[in-house]
Amino acid sequence: MKANKPLKRKSFGFIVQTDQTGRKKLLVYSNEPGVQFRLPGGNIEPGETAEEALYREMLEESGLTNLLMTKKLGVQYYYKEFIESNVERHDFLVVPDRKLPDEWEYIGTGDGGDQGSKFKYQWITKDEIHLIDEEFRRDIKKSYLEELFS
Numbered sequence: 001m002k003a004n005k006p007l008k009r010k011s012f013g014f015i016v017q018t019d020q021t022g023r024k025k026l027l028v029y030s031n032e033p034g035v036q037f038r039l040p041g042g043n044i045e046p047g048e049t050a051e052e053a054l055y056r057e058m059l060e061e062s063g064l065t066n067l068l069m070t071k072k073l074g075v076q077y078y079y080k081e082f083i084e085s086n087v088e089r090h091d092f093l094v095v096p097d098r099k100l101p102d103e104w105e106y107i108g109t110g111d112g113g114d115q116g117s118k119f120k121y122q123w124i125t126k127d128e129i130h131l132i133d134e135e136f137r138r139d140i141k142k143s144y145l146e147e148l149f150s
Contacts, residue, residue, distance in 0.1 A: 001079055001086045008085045011053040012041030012136070013094040014073060015064075016148055017123070024149045025123035027100070028132060029061070036133040037124065040064075042112065050090035058094070060110035061119055066097040073147060076139045091139070093147055125149075 015027035028037035040061045044053040051069060058064055073091040080087050103122040108114035124131060126149040129140060140148075 001077055005079065006085045007088060008080075008083060009044040009050070009053075009088045009090075010042060011044050011050045011057060011090045011092070012039045013054055013058050013067070013069070013092050014039060014144070014148055015058075015067065015094045015096065017096055017100055019123070023125060025125055026129075026148055027062075027121060028124055029119045029121045031117055031119060037131050038133050039136055040119075042114070044090075051092070054090070054092050054094075056110070060112075061106070061108055061114055062121060063106045063109075064096065064100070067094050068097060069094050071147065073144055074139075074141075078135075078139075080135065089139075091144075 016024050017027070018024050028039060030037055040058045041054065042057040042061070044050055048056070054069060055067070058067055069092045071093040073093050076087070076089040076091065078087050079085070103120070106119045106121065108117040108119060126145060129137060132140070
């Protein structure tokens with residue numbers, strides 16, 4: 001965190017589903033070839049709770065509905081150079097109410113910068129965590145791994 005920098009509040013979903021072999025996998029997306037994977041989520045709007053923002057952002061970025069937030073994994077605080085802001089990030093464990101495809105593309109909706117962006121979704125295993133963007137990977141603590149993949 002840096003003094004005299006604005007605070008951006010964010011909410012992200014760690015969406016997990018079990019595959020046909022019984023392994024748990026984490027949903028990730030990329031917007032561009034060669035860019036590390038990210039997780040669905042984004043800014044908490046004024047007057048919105050972290051949970052409300054979570055569901056709105058997941059819908060805008062993936063088109064998914066009927067997702068169940070099962071647990072708050074934690075809150076992370078850090079400075080993000082790209083947006084020149086301090087970040088308060090709320091992380092949630094989320095499960096779908098049905099089997100989701102192995103991969104799909106979605107064109108973002110909503111009023112923000114995601115509108116019209118292409119999101120390419122796929123699932124990764126615990127052994128592929130290193131493919132996630134450093135912003136998320138540095139905070140995937142042992143306790144997160146246990147929650148996500150056990």
